[in-house]
Amino acid sequence: MESLAIRHRPKGFERVAGQGHAVEFLSQLIIEGQICRNILLYGAIGSGKTTLARIYAKALTCEQQPFPGGSPCLDCKSCRDIGAGEATNFHELDAPSYENFVQLKSKIDSLALGASKGWRRVIFIDEAQSLARYPQSFDYLLKKVEEPNEGISYCFATTAFEKISPALRSRLHCLEIRPLILPDCIKYLERIAEAENIKTSPDALALIAALGDGQPRNMLHVLEVVSRNADVTVDRVRQIYNFGYTEILTRYFIALGQGDFRRQTEIFFQWNEDAREKVRLIQVLMLSLYYKELCGLSLTIDPVIASMAPSDRAQIITAFRERLKEANLKSFWEGLIQAWPVITSDLSEESLFILITDFQRRVSAASEIVEHVPPEGPFFSPTEAAWRPPVDKMTTRQQRRGGRSEVGKDPRYLTxxxxxxxxxxxxxxxxxxxxxxxxxxxxxxxxxxxxxxxxxxxxxxxxxxxxxxxxxxxxxxxxxxxxxxxxxxxxxxxxxxxxxxxxxxxxxxxxxxxxxxxxxxxxxxxxxxxxxxxxxxxxxxxxxxxxxxxxxxxxxxxxxxxxxxxxxxxxxxxxxxxxxxxxxxxxxxxxxxxxxxxxxAMQHEMEPLSAFDDEAWDHLYNGWELQEFHDRQKEKGQRQADIHAISRKYPRGDQEQDEKRKREYGELLKSWPDRYRRPRSWYAWHPPDEVD
Known part of the structure; x- marks a missing residue:
């Protein structure tokens, strides 16, 4: 019997989940006249790159176009041949399977020369990052892409975008195939489960989404495993995949709450996991506890962490409250979060150990700090003195800023x-x-x-x-x-x-x-x-x-x-x-x-951050923009997809529909967080009006 991933592989653009930006671009090419373009699809393993390439190829060569939404008809000879792997107008080349570049070059040349006039052919090169082994390969492909034979479309797929030469990338339409966001993951899995008569729960599907990293093929593999002869529940998923690290995290955070530095260190170094992953999980649980237990928000940072037993999470909060007594735990927690530096990929394991040791020292010393810090300003009552670093070591924005004064304009210098x-x-x-x-x-x-x-x-x-x-x-x-x-x-x-x-x-x-x-x-x-x-x-x-x-x-x-x-x-x-x-x-x-x-470039309320304008001088040169770029692209893609969904929901030309569309646009606009509160994989500084 075929696997879930094969049975439910999308055959048309409308069945592709969570890739609105890529689907819109490719389907529009078909709708506008089956236009040939050279494409680069990049994303993680199992994200759906090959599936999209096949749909585009079928639609590009489909004999029944125009077809609704630009999807292939699936009934004409061309569509059937591609589906059966017998097509002469669509060729999948697995780059790593070729012993050398000469073999791959010969194959591409023969396919390009064999194209019939007035007929389209798609040459799909998968795992294109492996071509980096052959220095001449990208120059060869660059010429092919710049001067393609009539009717030829080159499509590349890669899991390593950075390994494709910048020159070749600049000649291709690059489409990132992103992991599905959690709500889309759950909807996607619910649709598959319903079709397969599998009983599930949203919490269990959220766990499956986390295990599959938001990639459709990976998620369906997990769903197939956990649904064998049983309903899909949170306990069932946890039983099969054994999230042992949540138990370790619970013990570690209880030791943090108790201020037991020795116990914290023992648990951390006995934990059999990569140091970077340990630090990541600690940060994720810190955020999860902050939003859910301290702010009362139903926000899922990580489904596995969110699935921790409420009693375990309560034990952690209790351990902190018993030690810190009357302190404002929420403000204390915010101080801890703000103290974390940006964790970059080039940090050595030793550097990570130094960071975690400093973190443990800060937490363990908290009770002493609380005793010596009086309540500050009108925001705290005498019994709500929040933990803060000692005043002489504080790094407030007032201390970081240059204290700019008026300087007369001198025409000899930049102002x-x-x-x-x-x-x-x-x-x-x-x-x-x-x-x-x-x-x-x-x-x-x-x-x-x-x-x-x-x-x-x-x-x-x-x-x-x-x-x-x-x-x-x-x-x-x-x-x-x-x-x-x-x-x-x-x-x-x-x-x-x-x-x-x-x-x-x-x-x-x-x-x-x-x-x-x-x-x-x-x-x-x-x-x-x-x-x-x-x-x-x-x-x-x-x-x-x-x-x-x-x-x-x-x-x-x-x-x-x-x-x-x-x-x-x-x-x-x-x-x-x-x-x-x-x-x-x-x-x-x-x-x-x-x-x-x-x-x-700031459409859809996507204003950039500015460490200079906000006088966040300690962030000016630390390279946060690299992480912000990836977060920004994901958020822009999501906002564009939301706008596109509203446009499809309310067709133009009808006054009542136009009013509904405008009203929903307005509601969507209000729901978008500002530049400081957009979803991020790193900790941005606070807005100036929240710091001063």
Whole structure:
């Protein structure tokens, strides 16, 4: 008998769960005329990448289109052949199964040449990340994608997006196949259970969703295991999968509540689990207890943690209350959460042990701190003195901020507002696009023989336009910031940009272009100094955004050193930017980083965070934007899917339907949390009005 995953594999776009953004894009291609596009589907194992590729291929070659929703008809010869694995217009190539790239190349060439004129063919390359073993493979595929044979559509699937070359990615429509959010997981599993006559409960399905990491195939495998000869209950799932760590977590947190440092340490180090996973589970339980027990919110952070017995959770809270007596436990808990640093992937196991030891020390010392901290302000009664760090060690926003005072505008330097704009644009770049600046460029007008302001303006604006066009051609997008300064008595442009990767063909093309741009206009003997470019990023520095922020600081080194935040920004040695005159613009940006360009990316109330604006200086350079990028993409996808669902629910053209749609839009808009309270995988700082 076929497995649940095979029996319930979606055959049409309308049956694909939780991937509204990808489904909408692919189905629209079919609806608009079975349009061929080259696609990259990326996501975890079992997320549904292959299923979507097959649906798209069937719909693209379906003989009965147009069909409702762009889905394949499943009845024509083409659809039946693909379903039976006998198609000549859809070919699945498992990249790792080929012994070498020559074999795979030969296969692709034969399929491309064998395509019939006026007929469509989809070449699907699965596990595409394995092609990274062959340096020439991506250059070959790049040419295939850029100059495809008529009617050929290339579709790639990968579990490692970062291993696909940036150049190839820039030529593909990249669609992330995301894990289903918990409500979608439960609806999906309920639908399957109903079709299979399996008795379930929402709590049990939430556990199954957690075990399957929100991936459809994985969840169906778990459902199949736990439903054999039994109803699916929470106890049944826990019995089969033995969540032993919840019992360990209970004992650990009771020891925390009792302030027993020795017992905490014994339990932590006897716990047979990866250190990073142990820290993650501790953080998850902290949040779960905070929301449910202390705030009274029915919010599921992790279904397995949420399934812990109420008596165990009550024991933990009781242990803390008995030790802290009259203290405000909720505020104490908030202090603990705020004290946690961002856990990055490059932290060593030893560093994690240091973090957990410091955490245990803080919790165990809490009763002593509570005794010495008086009630503060009108928010706490005399019996509700919250735990807080000792006053002389507090890191409040008032102490972190630079204490900016009015500084007279000096035309020789960058102003506070100009530097703020540059920092915010640099932070937005990574939050929205996941990119980092990796190239610094200086263009010197004096070495191009420019004597007048008009000549200088024409030269520098010409370079900006030409550089933008080249970046779009090399990597498919253009992101840069520019500051104009005086150097050796003449105006120069200092630019930081997102450029090609150093080991790519495009990077070599860029270097050559820098050397040749208007070469005949350059001062003889100083041609190479007219435009200088430095690569700043390495793989290690990119993980922490170190080189990104080094580049931003380099760009802002012309800030007035009299500004109070000058030292806080840790800028390089100060240099005078020079007086450009009142009519010349000091700084500029690519369209994506201008105020209007950034506003376009903030649709659906997706405003970015700004550590600079909020004066959260301890977060300024710690690389939180990398995690925010992934969280932001998920939230944007969900909001777009919600809007699309309302549009489908209320067709346009009917006044009553239009009113209902507008009303539901308004309710949806009100339900969206603001920038500080959006769902995140990391701990953001508090809004300024909640800290000061």
């Amino acid at each position: 506070y507002d100009q530097v703020k704009d540059l920092f915010n644009a640099a932070s937005f770049l990574t939050q929205e696009y996941g990119c980092q600046f990796n190239i610094r460029v200086t263009v010197r007008s004096r070495l191009f023989g420019c004597d007048t302001k008009s000549e200088v303006s024409k030269l520098l604006s010409g370079f900006a336009h030409a550089f933008t066009d080249r970046l779009n051609k090399w990597i498919g997008h253009s992101h840069w910031l520019c500051v104009q300064e005086f150097e050796d008595g003449a105006v120069c442009s200092r630019i930081i940009a997102v450029g090609p990767q150093p080991d790519s063909r495009e990077f070599k093309m860029m270097q050559k272009w820098f050397s040749n741009w208007r070469k005949n206009e350059r001062t003889a003997g100083q041609e190479e100094q007219a435009i200088t470019a430095d690569l700043t990023s390495t793989q290690k520095s990119a993980r922490k955004m170190k080189s990104h922020w080094d580049s931003v600081r380099w760009l802002c080194a012309g800030m007035n050193p009299a500004e109070p935040i000058y030292k806080r920004l840790v800028l390089p040695k100060s240099r005078q930017a020079g007086d450009l005159g009142s009519k010349r613009r000091r700084h500029s940006a690519s369209e994506s980083l201008t105020p209007s360009g950034m506003a376009d």
